[in-house]
Amino acid sequence: xxxVPALQLAPFYCPVAPAVHxxxxxxxxxxxxxxxxxxLYENESQRARLEHVGAGRLAALTSPFGTxxxxxxxxxxxxxxxxxxxxxxxxxxxxxxxxxxxxxLTRLLRILEAPxxxxxxxxxxxxxxxxxxxxxxxxxxxxxAAQIVRWTDAMRMYFLCQVWExxxxxxxxxPELDDYALLRIxxxxxxxxxxxxxxxxxxxxxxxxxxRPEVRALTEATCLLVGWDxxxxxxxxxxxxxxxxxxxxxxxxxxxxxxxxGMVSEAMFLRDQVMVLFDRLGAQVCAxxxxxxxRYVTSLGHWIRANLEWGTTCERYxxxxxxxxxxxxxxxxxxxxxxxxxxxxxxxxxxxxxxG
Numbered sequence: 001x002x003x004v005p006a007l008q009l010a011p012f013y014c015p016v017a018p019a020v021h022x023x024x025x026x027x028x029x030x031x032x033x034x035x036x037x038x039x040l041y042e043n044e045s046q047r048a049r050l051e052h053v054g055a056g057r058l059a060a061l062t063s064p065f066g067t068x069x070x071x072x073x074x075x076x077x078x079x080x081x082x083x084x085x086x087x088x089x090x091x092x093x094x095x096x097x098x099x100x101x102x103x104x105l106t107r108l109l110r111i112l113e114a115p116x117x118x119x120x121x122x123x124x125x126x127x128x129x130x131x132x133x134x135x136x137x138x139x140x141x142x143x144x145a146a147q148i149v150r151w152t153d154a155m156r157m158y159f160l161c162q163v164w165e166x167x168x169x170x171x172x173x174x175p176e177l178d179d180y181a182l183l184r185i186x187x188x189x190x191x192x193x194x195x196x197x198x199x200x201x202x203x204x205x206x207x208x209x210x211x212r213p214e215v216r217a218l219t220e221a222t223c224l225l226v227g228w229d230x231x232x233x234x235x236x237x238x239x240x241x242x243x244x245x246x247x248x249x250x251x252x253x254x255x256x257x258x259x260x261x262g263m264v265s266e267a268m269f270l271r272d273q274v275m276v277l278f279d280r281l282g283a284q285v286c287a288x289x290x291x292x293x294x295r296y297v298t299s300l301g302h303w304i305r306a307n308l309e310w311g312t313t314c315e316r317y318x319x320x321x322x323x324x325x326x327x328x329x330x331x332x333x334x335x336x337x338x339x340x341x342x343x344x345x346x347x348x349x350x351x352x353x354x355x356g
Contacts (some may be wrong), residue, residue, distance in 0.1 A: 007235060007249075007264055012312075013272055013331035015279055016305040021060035023068060027075040028056025034076050038131040040083040049086075054314045055079040059200075061306030062193070063299070066200035070142045073135065074196045080131055081189045088125070089162050095244075098166040105159035112136050112152045143199045146207055151199075154191040161187035165246050174245040174254040181224060182346040184248070188230060190223035190303075197299040198292070209293045214285055217350040218278060222300040224347065225274045226307045232267055233311040233326060235260070272338035278304065280339075281353055 021027070032051050041047040059066075059075035066074070088094045094101040104125055110117050111129060115136045119129050139148060161183050168175060175183060185191070198205045209215055231248035245254065248270070252263040282301065286294045312326045341351035 007232075007261055009232065009264065009327050010268060011327045011329045011331040012229065012268075012308050013275055013334045014305050014308055015275075016301040018061070018305050018309055019064035019302060020057075021064045021066060021071060023071070024057045024060030026056070026068075027059050027072055028054060030072055031055050031059075031075045031079050034131075035079055035083065038134070039127045040080065040087075040131060042087060046086065050079065050083055052314075053079065053082055054310060055082065058306060058310045058314075061309055062303045063197065063200040064302060067142075067202045069138075070196075070200040070202065073138050073142070074193065074200050076131075076138075077135055077196060078193065080128070080135060081192065084128055085189075088128075089166070095166055096169045098163045098170060101166050102163045105162060108132055109152075109156055109159055112155055115140070139196075139199065142202075144204050147195070147199050147204060150210075151192065151195040154186075154195045155189075157186040158189040158192050168246060169244050175251060177251055177255060178344045178346050180246075180248065180251045181342075181344050183246075184227040184231075185220050185223045187246075188223070188227040190226050191219070194219060194222060194300065194303065197303070198296055201295065201299065203292055203295065205292050205296045206290070209290065209296075213349075214281060214353040215293065215297075217353045218281055218285065218297060218300055220347070221274050221278045221281070221350055222303055225271060225278065225304055228267065228271045228274070229304075229307055230311060232264070232271070233308075269335050269338055270342060272334040273340065273342050275304070276334050276338050277341070277350055277354075281350070284353075284355060 035041070035047070035050055041050055055078040056075045058078055059071055063071045063074055086092065088104070089101070094104060107123075108125070108129060111119075111133045115133050119126060119133065123129060139151060143151070164183060165187055167173075210219070228248050235247060235249050245251075248267050249260045249263050252266055253260045256263065256266075278301070282297050286297050289297065312328065341348055
């Protein structure tokens with residue numbers, strides 16, 4: 001087993017109040033049965049690990065007011081992403097084969113574009129193909145055409161960034177921070193999950209609202225913040241199993257030429273900068289927003305808080321085989337100076353959406 005230093009993590013700052021759907025346990029049990037039905041695991045150890053992930057609880061935290069049918073889809077979608085990531089991407093056999101990964105992902109994307117496409121029972125990825133088609137058909141029953149397109153487009157970017165990440169592993173590349181910020185917006189499949197938020201709650205955000213620059217900034221900031229928070233929370237888990245330097249802490253350490261433990265404070269400062277921006281820009285947008293847009297921005301906040309509530313307690317990151325020590329309290333305020341913008345070309349435009 002790889003020796004990974006225990007990181008001293010300070011409490012996270014998140015001004016969003018927690019909320020949870022009352023059917024959290026129902027969602028989790030149904031998702032476990034769904035995983036078993038499609039066989040999204042290669043062995044009993046992997047099955048047991050997936051069944052303790054708590055995807056149903058995470059879906060209940062992200063969509064506390066969602067409909068039962070659509071929130072169950074969100075839970076199953078999260079589990080598909082966790083299972084595929086572990087089996088074939090970060091820790092799997094395709095994680096260092098970008099060409100083969102690209103071919104597999106293109107076939108999977110085709111299922112979302114055209115669920116009528118016949119599957120290949122002999123494919124080594126058949127269980128994931130069948131489960132993804134099940135998700136696509138169920139989304140089609142509860143979503144509008146525009147929502148399905150948005151969800152599919154988000155999955156396309158997630159797949160594309162998986163290939164980029166696999167290429168980095170093969171070439172031994174630790175990305176620059178600006179590249180990594182762009183990569184992290186998409187490679188954690190956060191936008192895939194975000195595009196299910198209004199579907200889960202049974203309404204549709206008007207496309208014109210989603211395309212407003214300040215709303216796009218909020219969407220991307222949510223994706224990056226959750227990704228960076230996961231990088232910090234999951235560092236030990238990722239490196240015990242398969243360290244590959246595709247993590248915020250590794251990126252910062254590589255750039256500074258310092259050990260990872262010394263970069264935790266800088267990583268926490270960066271995430272606080274994005275958290276403060278989200279809080280300010282979200283309040284600005286909500287002040288004049290339509291009810292649907294206000295609901296969407298509120299749901300983005302639920303995702304940020306949900307990820308921290310789930311990530312600091314779930315076995316996926318606690319890793320009972322080699323426990324991490326995660327914070328159990330919350331910071332009352334962001335780090336001093338974190339109201340300043342992040343000076344990275346890929347994301348600095350977010351701060352220019354602030355008025356005054």
